[in-house]
């Protein structure tokens with residue numbers, strides 16, 4: 001009897017340790033599929049200028065479908081792909097055996113579309129420079145942004161015309177797909193849909209937020225913008241009203257929102273960007289809309305990836321360190337702030 005009890009105890013202990021190990025491995029493994037996560041995201045570039053190798057670039061795909069990857073703001077492409085691959089964060093991208101392409105070449109060509117928030121160089125540079133080795137795909141943006149690309153970038157003077165409009169001849173590798181304020185469409189060759197919202201950036205420059213959907217789950221991707229109060233618009237307020245129901249129904253998996261500067265930056269020098277102080281002001285507005293009776297809990301646990309921190313070539317504390325500290329101190333809403341690194345992978 002004693003032996004049986006002992007054996008059972010040992011068995012239970014082994015079982016418990018095994019379960020604990022498997023669970024731990026799943027929690028820490030990148031991109032595990034056992035959770036209810038909808039989107040995988042790899043940070044190709046995490047910041048705003050002036051670090052040319054780490055400006056904006058986010059590759060996103062439905063967790064089980066890396067073949068459907070899109071990129072939001074192709075400021076960085078192959079440099080970020082290489083860095084993520086070195087960290088084994090693109091493990092589910094498999095280059096076919098009969099392909100002669102390197103992994104970075106194949107993963108670049110596998111991308112199905114670029115969503116471009118605006119045509120500032122830190123958001124499009126790699127799309128231009130990598131274009132000779134890229135595959136045919138859609139560039140989805142507002143008419144304003146597409147016009148900037150057509151007239152000022154792919155115009156045979158700054159760069160060959162890889163687009164399908166503008167100065168002739170058209171190389172036609174990129175199809176300009178117009179998506180204006182409040183319009184929705186499905187993203188070709190993927191199972192994702194996208195809706196656009198107009199943003200004000202550094203006037204008169206406009207920018208765009210994209211709401212992407214897969215399986216009735218959503219992510220909201222903001223291009224460069226600043227608070228309504230400073231920009232004298234109601235663009236953000238309108239977006240908050242649009243997405244409030246998704247938050248109430250727990251369908252909004254994450255937000256990408258920019259913070260360019262530390263909170264001591266004077267309001268007159270924001271140039272259409274956020275500071276932590278202003279970001280928390282806007283998120284408190286959103287919380288009031290989501291649940292006016294209980295705003296302090298309305299956004300609890302919501303994941304928000306902080307993009308576009310502008311590095312300075314200074315010794316510590318760096319803008320990133322200051323912004324991280326400020327967000328932690330100001331976070332009265334229990335938001336899960338993620339300050340990303342280039343090459344890292346996050347699931348939402």
Ligand SMILES: [Zn+2]
Pocket residue numbers: 048049056120122123224308
């Ligand atoms: Zn920017």
Ligand SMILES: [Zn+2]
Pocket residue numbers: 118120201224
């Ligand atoms: Zn910009």
